Amino acid sequence: MNTYSLVDPELQPLLKNYVDFKLEYSALLALREQRQAAALGAMELNDGLKLSVTEKLISGLPGEPEVRLLIIAPPADSKLRMGILHLHGGGYIFGSPEQSLSLTRSTAAEQDCVVISVDYRLAPESPFPAALSDSYAALIWMSEHAGELGISRQHIGVMGDSAGAGLAAALALYVRDRGGPALAFQNLMFPMLDDRTVLETDPNPVTGEFVWTREANNYAWNAYLTGERLPQFHTEQAWAKTESARLKHSKNAAGGENVSIYAAPSRSTELSGLPPAWLSVGTIDLFFDENMEYARRLARDGVALELNVYPGAFHGFSGSSDAEIARRARADRQRSLSSFKPR
Numbered sequence: 001m002n003t004y005s006l007v008d009p010e011l012q013p014l015l016k017n018y019v020d021f022k023l024e025y026s027a028l029l030a031l032r033e034q035r036q037a038a039a040l041g042a043m044e045l046n047d048g049l050k051l052s053v054t055e056k057l058i059s060g061l062p063g064e065p066e067v068r069l070l071i072i073a074p075p076a077d078s079k080l081r082m083g084i085l086h087l088h089g090g091g092y093i094f095g096s097p098e099q100s101l102s103l104t105r106s107t108a109a110e111q112d113c114v115v116i117s118v119d120y121r122l123a124p125e126s127p128f129p130a131a132l133s134d135s136y137a138a139l140i141w142m143s144e145h146a147g148e149l150g151i152s153r154q155h156i157g158v159m160g161d162s163a164g165a166g167l168a169a170a171l172a173l174y175v176r177d178r179g180g181p182a183l184a185f186q187n188l189m190f191p192m193l194d195d196r197t198v199l200e201t202d203p204n205p206v207t208g209e210f211v212w213t214r215e216a217n218n219y220a221w222n223a224y225l226t227g228e229r230l231p232q233f234h235t236e237q238a239w240a241k242t243e244s245a246r247l248k249h250s251k252n253a254a255g256g257e258n259v260s261i262y263a264a265p266s267r268s269t270e271l272s273g274l275p276p277a278w279l280s281v282g283t284i285d286l287f288f289d290e291n292m293e294y295a296r297r298l299a300r301d302g303v304a305l306e307l308n309v310y311p312g313a314f315h316g317f318s319g320s321s322d323a324e325i326a327r328r329a330r331a332d333r334q335r336s337l338s339s340f341k342p343r
Helices: 025-042 098-111 130-144 163-178 195-199 214-226 236-247 288-300 324-338
Strands: 052-058 067-073 081-087 114-119 151-161 186-189 277-282 305-310
Touching: 025 098, 052 130, 067 098, 067 130, 081 098, 081 130, 081 163, 098 114, 098 151, 098 324, 114 130, 130 151, 130 163, 151 163, 163 186, 186 324, 195 214, 277 288, 277 324, 288 305, 305 324
Parallel strands: 081 114, 081 151, 151 186, 186 277, 277 305
Antiparallel strands: 052 067, 067 114
């Protein structure tokens, strides 16, 4: 189904030159290099914000490699601030802290807080649970060094977009179940929560046409869950005839019976005891249905929840446009974050 007519009019120009990128391994490597180069170039621009950006290597969990962090902070003084652990998006297969600096810098400035962005390991080279292990190690380090970072330990939360939001939700589950520094909130922008979306037999006909498609989701989930460097299929028919049949018989791949709740949070049957959640998604985002269901279950299980839905918004809309709906989504996020600052 062609859903261009459903796109918010101010977002439509962003799709004029849209080309469905090909997710095969060689193309993935090129995409990573291209995006990182662009992000590093943008770092040279002076946005006028009085913030420090510091790179830090910390120890990983026992037996795991070091984890690289970017620490974005306002000028130090005697007060303790909110701390945000930021997990970047990119389908678990690309992305970096540098590529999210526009968000993390603006958040640190607007909230007068410290943001720590995690350069977690990517799939398929480092499949689950590598990203979760790196994020958990970063949270522990952040809490243990809160005083020297100027952070109030009682005001540490987690924030992410897309896969980073899915990872944030997974980290909240992991901390609840396994112990660790308490999270004050989880701030989730169009989170990637449910691997089973790739095997839907009756998918929502108005979601997933733009930016993050079912084919991309299929590739990314299986790269993350199994480390496989799967070929990419560019027609719904070819994908359904090959991937769907094969994956149904794989217990560890997307849709398989062995997928952990800490990889795909939507698989958790018990969401009570999680920190307050802010969740937002557009109505034509591939993740719309899984996000709405997760929000419903959070509320049912007694988790404080704010849900924002943006009509005619596709995946990733909030960070790539000055359209009114994108500005509103960014403002909604910042308003939610401000409610968790120390008083």
